[in-house]
Amino acid sequence: xxxxxxxxxxxxxxxxxxxxxxxxxxxxxxxxxxxxxxxxxxxxxxxxxxxxxxxxxxxxxxxxxxxxxxxxxxxxxxxxxxxxxxxxxxxxxxxxxxxxxxxxxxxxxxxxxxxxxxxxxxxxxxxxxxxxxxxxxxxxxxxxxxxxxxxxxxxxxxxxxxxxxxxxxxxxxxxxxxxxxxxxxxxxxxxxxxxxxxxxxxxxxxxxxxxxxxxxxxxxxxxxxxxxxxxxxxxxxxxxxxxxxxxxxxxxxxxxxxxxxxxxxxxxxxxxxxxxxxxxxxxxxxxxxxxxxxxxxxxxxxxxxxxxxxxxxxxxxxxxxxxxxxxxxxxxxxxxxxxxxxxxxxxxxxxxxxxxxx
Numbered sequence: 121x122x123x124x125x126x127x128x129x130x131x132x133x134x135x136x137x138x139x140x141x142x143x144x145x146x147x148x149x150x151x152x153x154x155x156x157x158x159x160x161x162x163x164x165x166x167x168x169x170x171x172x173x174x175x176x177x178x179x180x181x182x183x184x185x186x187x188x189x190x191x192x193x194x195x196x197x198x199x200x201x202x203x204x205x206x207x208x209x210x211x212x213x214x215x216x217x218x219x220x221x222x223x224x225x226x227x228x229x230x231x232x233x234x235x236x237x238x239x240x241x242x243x244x245x246x247x248x249x250x251x252x253x254x255x256x257x258x259x260x261x262x263x264x265x266x267x268x269x270x271x272x273x274x275x276x277x278x279x280x281x282x283x284x285x286x287x288x289x290x291x292x293x294x295x296x297x298x299x300x301x302x303x304x305x306x307x308x309x310x311x312x313x314x315x316x317x318x319x320x321x322x323x324x325x326x327x328x329x330x331x332x333x334x335x336x337x338x339x340x341x342x343x344x345x346x347x348x349x350x351x352x353x354x355x356x357x358x359x360x361x362x363x364x365x366x367x368x369x370x371x372x373x374x375x376x377x378x379x380x381x382x383x384x385x386x387x388x389x390x391x392x393x394x395x396x397x398x399x400x401x402x403x404x405x406x407x408x409x410x411x412x413x414x415x416x417x418x419x420x421x422x423x424x425x426x427x428x429x430x431x432x433x434x435x436x437x438x439x440x441x442x443x444x445x446x447x448x449x450x451x452x453x454x455x456x457x458x459x460x461x462x463x464x465x466x467x468x469x470x471x472x473x474x475x476x477x478x
Contacts, residue, residue: 146461148443148461150418151337151338159380159383159386160342160383162379164376171371200348206348207230219272221275223246224452246452272299275303276302286418292318304331305333311390340380342373404472419462433458435478439478
């Protein structure tokens with residue numbers, strides 16, 4: 121079976137390990153181990169009878185819920201079939217410009233969405249510092265403006281995947297003057313409590329060239345439902361809406377998203393759980409010979425390895441039924457880096473013990 125480009129491919133992992141998919145402990149997909157919360161499961165159960173009807177094509181109830189959550193008018197919000205669909209629409213928009221800048225290593229779907237519309241891509245690498253467990257995160261220092269001609273766009277994710285770096289608003293704000301379209305993918309931003317997050321959503325109404333993507337699948341453990349949304353100028357969203365298929369968000373995903381936004385208890389529980397769990401996993405990985413984890417702000421850690429990650433990945437699967445995310449799809453990183461999600465305390469310890477044994 122072909123090596124997956126994304127994390128979370130349990131069918132491939134199970135075939136490699138020679139077991140059922142349910143036997144795999146998945147560290148490759150950065151999904152919260154705390155969910156889905158009961159509020160979401162209950163909302164889905166109550167709506168099962170409605171799958172015989174088409175969803176509301178305008179997603180009025182969901183957009184109203186997002187409107188209250190972000191204190192924005194609903195016309196500034198467009199739900200989508202996960203971030204992947206919305207990235208495809210962003211790629212079509214960005215293809216109209218001279219070039220699109222990607223800060224690399226970059227999520228592979230950025231390349232997919234841009235290549236789908238033959239957009240010109242310019243890569244600007246972050247300095248992932250070997251042996252220092254750090255990342256040079258000063259955006260102004262990596263964007264060589266001499267390479268930029270005409271109107272250009274840029275995609276950047278914050279916190280950054282796969283390094284976990286959290287850019288400040290001040291890091292990103294200058295880009296809004298230098299680029300015709302700035303797409304900020306905040307798929308992991310909700311893992312930071314409100315007093316720490318650096319979201320640009322509050323600035324969208326001031327900058328018509330700003331687009332912010334959000335995912336609900338990682339924080340609430342809903343990747344199988346595919347639900348995300350974009351916040352941007354209403355005129356841009358009307359154009360995007362004309363480009364896509366109708367009913368892209370299914371009924372169950374819509375009610376799950378509404379329930380998620382209202383579950384303040386689950387949100388607070390996640391914000392309290394993540395920092396100590398991530399720190400404990402970081403310390404455990406730091407003590408293993410040949411591994412150098414990078415500190416991060418999201419629910420995953422990037423780790424540098426002195427040995428081939430593909431060999432390590434195979435060993436962990438066949439001997440321990442643990443799946444880590446290799447970084448081969450991040451061309452700047454290759455076979456000496458892997459990424460692991462922060463999972464439950466017992467799962468994290470199982471991974472550390474297996475890495476020591478390997």
